Amino acid sequence: MGAAVAACARPNAARVLWCPVGRSPETAARAERAGLEPAADLDDLLRQAHVVLSLCPPAAAEDVARAVAERQYAGVYVEANAINPERSQRIADLLVGSTHAVVDGAVIGSPPIGGKRTRLYLSGPADALALLEGLFAGSPVETPVLGNDIGQASALKLAYSSYQKASRVLAALAFGAARAHGVDEALLDVAGKRQGSYLTETGYIAKTATRAWRWGPEVEEAADLLASAGLPDEVLRAAAQTLARWDSSKGLTELTPDEALDRLAQP
Known part of the structure; x- marks a missing residue:
């Protein structure tokens, strides 16, 4: 799902990066097929990315957010994992102070490949929501906005x-x-x-x-x-x-x- 959604941002983004450190050969193959550009490591990715989209197994969601927070990431962080609203809020609190904005996201539907479409539901600060709507405009990923509160999408x-x-x-x-x-x-x-x-x-x-x-x-x-x-x-x-x-x-x-x-x- 992560590679398929990221690929849908390529027409509207200058570059779409991913971090291969610690990932399996199968994941690397999916990222390559999706046309994603590998970063050297997480530090390298965060130095270049204006938006980070976190799509991983629920158990890893806070570990990923913590690693990003430790590096004082200053862009927009999209927490799009299948986690409960309390965990989404904890992640938002973790990133407050460095990150420009945290957006709560929820992917519902099949991976957007082979003519399929999916929806990335969003809630969070209005300016960040507008950025994400533009990032996926015209793609198989629709971005319905639910509101401005962290936890609504989750x-x-x-x-x-x-x-x-x-x-x-x-x-x-x-x-x-x-x-x-x-x-x-x-x-x-x-x-x-x-x-x-x-x-x-x-x-x-x-x-x-x-x-x-x-x-x-x-x-x-x-x-x-x-x-x-x-x-x-x-x-x-x-x-x-x-x-x-x-x-x-x-x-x-x-x-x-x-x-x-x-x-x-x-x-």
């Missing part, structure tokens, strides 16, 4: 994720239970008679498995969002625990739904 992302990702987990569990009793085809028939049911999208079971390593932490963040609003968080905690059974499925691009369900049935 709340929208996790509110959506709490339904979308947990629904995928429930669909996999439903098929796992049905398959164990030899009625999975009957379940598919029942689901097919209803409009818009995730139960009809059996191919997504394998996709969910291969994405579990990053979906699980995001669902935990969504559970934190519910808890902070005084709402029950147990369903999402359970969904995250279910996704954890698929952690080792990362990168298995040829995984089938049946193989994914076999993995799900293992403690």
